[in-house]
Amino acid sequence: MTNAPIILTLDCDMYSNDPQTPHRMLCYFHDSEIRSKLGYIQFPQRFHGLNKNDIYACELKRLFICNPVGMDGFAGPNHVGTGCFFSRRVFFGGPSSFVTPEIPGLSPAHMVDKPIHAQSVLALAHHVADCMYENETNWGSKLGFRYGSLVEDYYTGYRLQCEGWKSVFCHPKRPAFLGDVPITLIDVLSQNKRWSVGLLEVAFSKYSPVTFGARAMGLVMxxxxxxxxxxxxxxxxITIYGFLPQLALLNGVSIFPKVSDTWFFVYAFLFIGAYVQDCLDYIFTQGTFQRWWSDQRMWLIRGVTSYLFGLIEFVSKCLGIATHGFNVTSKVVDDEQGKRYDQGTFEFGVHSPMFVSLAAASIINLIAFIRGIIGVFRGWNLEGLFVQMFISGFVVLNCWPVYEAMVLRSDKGRMPTKTTMVSIFVAWALYAVASLMLKL
Structure with missing residues (x-):
């Protein structure tokens, strides 16, 4: 609630790291060539306290740096919820519209032109502070920050650009703002699950980017x-590749082309090409190979945990089935957890269904890889099973922190015994079902 012509949005755990930031921002807002349509200026979200290899991939370079740089060449980057300066004008309609203020007492520029201590202004402030003030108005749907999604930042920036507003990505060498990161795996995955549900709420709404967005902003945006x-x-x-080839391998069934087959080279080219490009993109944004490895590993982990459970929760909501409520990401630092995080050790510690799916995938891939090696020595056709063994081996390599947490560790951050036992049962059940289906 402010009367300012420019509004800064920040997460509660972030702070200013560069006194020159307002100056940089004002240079854009005073540029006569772009100011008429400039809605907001987005600074990348940066963090302090990341461990050496950023084991949970909290930097999110693609979301906060790579993609915004590309979008900046079109209509501008999306809003990421923090480190963003908005022109007050954007919350009252498009660049060429002149909307009559829905709150009485505002000037045509949508600001109060009376002293801040005036009784009428204080009364208006109390009115706006009331959580019911937007009832039967366009606030939250067509004006202001947009409601209706757990990712209100993504939704708001998207709708503003659909109205014709442009944005600018400002990425100085010195981070403008710094914030905290979650240091436990369950907090990271819970945060990503919440984002997943919110993103799907927008993607499958009447304002879907592939329909409404493409018409309003153009196909590329x-x-x-x-x-x-x-x-x-x-x-x-990701879930299919995490389970299906391995279950087939356990039963000695080949589902990919042989090494001598021409199609094998297509698979190899796509895999190697995609990973090399991904690695180069990451390193060219001042990343390291170790952090890239953490990033691609967490992408795979999120695929069978937060993305999967977020998708299930979204489908459940669409079907009217009750789901968990909103949860805020914990960033409270426990001394022991902080020490393990600084050492690059994954923090499990609590039982979670998301850990069950992750551990089950780890177990099936490990057993499938070992079974494949034994099978080769017993005369199995390696040429036909090579791709499945490679995928299993690649997953095993990525899942080393999971095996370590299940078997080798004794600290409080290890995988709970309950989770390990449930995961073993789930892995066995999947194998039994797969074997039965193959026999049929």
């Missing part, structure tokens, strides 16, 4: 927002 909005759908192919 529509696809940019769709790329983020449909993130959780990645859970489907």
């Amino acid at each position: 529509g696809l940019c927002y769709a790329h983020t909005g449909f993130w959780p759908i990645w859970s489907i192919p």
Whole structure:
């Protein structure tokens, strides 16, 4: 609630790290060539306290740096919820519209032109502070910050750009703002699950980026927002690749082309090409190979945990089935947890259904990889099973922190015994079902 012509949004755990930030921002807002349509200026979200290899991939370079740089060449970056300066004008309609203020007492510029201590202004402030003030108005749907999604930042920036507003990505060498990161895996995955549900709420609404967005902003910008909005759908192919080839391998069934087959080279080219490009993109944004490895590992982990459970929760909500309420990401630092995080050790510690799916995938891939090696020595056709063994081995390599937490560790951050036992049962059940289906 402010009468300022420019509004800064920040998360409660972030602070200013550069006194030159307002000056940089004002340079854009006073540029006569762009100011008429400039809605907001987005600074990248940066963090302090990251451990050496950023084991939970909290930097999110693609979301906060790579993608905004590309979008900046079109209509501008999306809003990421913090480190953003808004022109007050954007909350009252498009650049060319002149909307009559829905709150009495505002000037045509949507600001109060009386002293801040005036009784009428104080009365208006009390009116706006009332949680019912937006009833039967366009606030939250067509004006102001947009409601109706757990990712109100993504939704608000997206709708503002659909109205014709442009944005600017300002990325100085010195971070403008710094914030905290979650230091436990359950907090990271819970945060990502909440984002997944919110993104799907927008992606499958009447304002979907592939329909409404593409018409309002153009195909390219529509696809940019769709790329983020449909993130959780990645859970489907990742989960399939995390279980199906391995279950087939356990039963000695080949489902991929042989090494001598021409199609094998297509698979190899797509895999190697995608990973090399992904690695180069990450390193070219001042990343390191170790942090890239953490990033791609967490992408796989999110695929069988937060993305998958977020997709399930969204479908459940659409079917009218009760789901968990909103949860705030904990960033409280426990001394022991903080020490393990600084050492690069994954923090489990609590039982969670998301850990069950992760541990079950780890167990099935490990057993499938060992079974494949034994099978080769017993005369199995390695040429036909090579791709499945490679996928299993790649997952095993990524899941080393999970095996370590289940077997080798004794600290409070290890995988709970209950989770391990449930995961073993789930892995056995999946194997039994797969074996039965193959026999049929």
